[in-house]
Each structure stands twice: as structure tokens, then as C-alpha cells.
Amino acid sequence: MSQPRIINIISNRNYESRRVFQILKSKLEKSGFVTPDEFSHKAELSICIGGDGAFLRAVHNNKFPQVPFIGINTGHLGFYQEISPEDIDRFIDDYINKRFETFEMSLVEAKVFTDKKNYFLNAVNEIVVRGQKSKVIHLDVFVDGNHLEKFSGDGIIISTPHGSTGYNFSAGGAIIHPRLSAVQINPIAPMSSRAYRSLPNPIVVPGNWTIGVHPEQRYKNGTTIVLDGTEMFYKDIIKINLRISSKKISRISFSSHTYWENLKTKFL
Ligand code: NAP
Ligand code: MN
Numbered sequence: 001m002s003q004p005r006i007i008n009i010i011s012n013r014n015y016e017s018r019r020v021f022q023i024l025k026s027k028l029e030k031s032g033f034v035t036p037d038e039f040s041h042k043a044e045l046s047i048c049i050g051g052d053g054a055f056l057r058a059v060h061n062n063k064f065p066q067v068p069f070i071g072i073n074t075g076h077l078g079f080y081q082e083i084s085p086e087d088i089d090r091f092i093d094d095y096i097n098k099r100f101e102t103f104e105m106s107l108v109e110a111k112v113f114t115d116k117k118n119y120f121l122n123a124v125n126e127i128v129v130r131g132q133k134s135k136v137i138h139l140d141v142f143v144d145g146n147h148l149e150k151f152s153g154d155g156i157i158i159s160t161p162h163g164s165t166g167y168n169f170s171a172g173g174a175i176i177h178p179r180l181s182a183v184q185i186n187p188i189a190p191m192s193s194r195a196y197r198s199l200p201n202p203i204v205v206p207g208n209w210t211i212g213v214h215p216e217q218r219y220k221n222g223t224t225i226v227l228d229g230t231e232m233f234y235k236d237i238i239k240i241n242l243r244i245s246s247k248k249i250s251r252i253s254f255s256s257h258t259y260w261e262n263l264k265t266k267f268l
Helices: 015-030 052-061 085-096 258-267
Strands: 007-011 045-050 069-073 101-114 118-123 126-130 137-143 146-153 155-159 182-188 203-206 211-215 224-227 230-233 237-253
Touching: 007 015, 007 052, 015 045, 015 085, 045 052, 052 069, 069 085, 069 237, 101 126, 101 155, 118 126, 118 224, 126 137, 137 155, 146 155, 146 182, 182 237
Parallel strands: 007 045, 045 069
Antiparallel strands: 101 118, 101 237, 126 155, 126 224, 137 146, 137 211, 155 182, 182 203, 211 237, 224 230
């Protein structure tokens, strides 16, 4: 007997997503696929229904799985969500007939060194290092071992090429095409005064370079690390090393024009 073909369907809880979930599930099962209730790492595809937030949560909740993703957009922006709910039949037909491409997506990683332990973190869009309770933070920033600046301001965004259209873009960063292996360091409300001097613009460096972020002594317990929008707190932080991870996730795409169409229709 041949192996069952498993497809995960992950949906957020809003009404439209749940409606699309039911339709998709029954159509996939009619086409012979198995759609498990729990996420299966043996699946050949994971379909995520919702907006970008639903996709980001699906990736984090399932620990950056190797199963490729595709998204159906019922959300607000849906930059990552290629399929619209009206196109489910065409999507299934294209998928069964292998009219798609699989591509890898880079992640950003952080190694957090504290007095007691080290922690490894990953994110799809960006990792933000900022203060707590709306306070200014002072950080020593190193690029590839070189001291760059003493940053003062709200914080810094370290983003992947795919994440460059998220928070980074709103904070005045450049859009980096995902074919580049690069990481962007973008200051949020950098202070530039007689008291403090921080670079006002973003910097883009090779993805395998390490960006060292050392909170000043008095911010050891006043630093927030934000992974794709979710805040994390650690005690006694000594330093955070960030870079593009060797770990990747993958997605499938049905058109090579999606990236530019997306940029145009969702931002202009
Ligand atoms: P959210 O508050 O709903 O996200 C803010 C917006 O960013 C949403 O419209 C979301 O799309 C969109 N978005 C997410 N990733 C994107 C990407 N790679 N390119 C373009 N737009 C993108 O929260 P969320 O849905 O959980 O998303 C978390 C992300 O929000 C973070 O990773 C960060 O990039 C972004 N963010 C942006 C700002 C800002 O722009 N000032 C501030 C904080 C966080 P959907 O509507 O489809 O969800
Ligand atoms: Mn959202």
C-alpha cells in the first residue's frame, strides 16, 4: 500500500478562516489527502489560513518545521499568503500537477548570553532588541567583531530579507530582495544629540556576519527581545549575538511574479 499523502491545515480562529478551513479540508480529502488534526512533521505541505500573523505563529508554534508552507489569505495584509480563498480549486489542481516551486526562507537567529545560561532564538521577520516600559535603551553595537556605536534610542530591528517589508519597512528600512543573504540593522528612533550619537540610518551586512548587541550594565535587566512580535524577557543579559541562521524553512509558490505583484498591490 502506498504512503498516505498528508497535508497540515492550520487556521486562525476568525470566522472567515474557519469557513475556508472546512471547504479546504473537504476538498483535499476528496482529492485523496489526509489532513490530520495535529500538526504532522511527516506531512508534505502545511497550509496556513489567516494573515501574516497566522503564518508566523504556525512557524513558531511548530518549531520551524521542515515541512514547506503555503498560505491562504483571510487576514489583513497577507504579505506571505499567496492564495486567495476563491482560488482553492485552482490551487489544488496546480499542486497535484506539481505546477509550483519550492524555495527556502532564511531566518534570523539570536544567541542570548546571560549570567547563568545561554538561549538560542529564531525568527522569520525580525528580532528587535529594545528597552522596557517605553524607556530609552543604551546598547553597544558590534558588527563582525568591530565596535560600531553606542546606540541610544528605542531599540534596533535586526531583520531578514523576507522580514524587511514588515516592521523594518515602517521604521524607514530598505526592502531587501530575498535572493540576497543579508541582514539589516535598523535603528528605531535613534537619538542624535550633544549627549548621544547613534547612526540614524539602517545598515545592511552579509547574513553570516555576527551583530553583537551588548546592553549597558544598567540595562542587563531592562532589555526586551521581540521575536516576530512576541516579547521575551531574560534576566542578567550580558550580550546578544545575531545573524542569519543556518536553519531555514521552506515555502512553495505558484508564480515567479508573486514577489513583485505583492509589493505593488500591498504597498502602493
Ligand atoms: P500585526 O500587529 O497584525 O502585524 C503588523 C502588520 O505587519 C500586519 O499587517 C501584518 O500582516 C504585517 N506583516 C507581518 N509580516 C510582514 C512582512 N514580512 N511583510 C509585510 N508585512 C508584514 O502582528 P502580526 O500579524 O503578529 O505580525 C508580527 C509582525 O508585525 C512583526 O514580525 C513585525 O514585522 C510587524 N510589526 C510591525 C510594526 C510596524 O509596522 N510599526 C510594529 C510591530 C510589529 P497581516 O495583517 O496579514 O497579519
Ligand atoms: Mn496580523
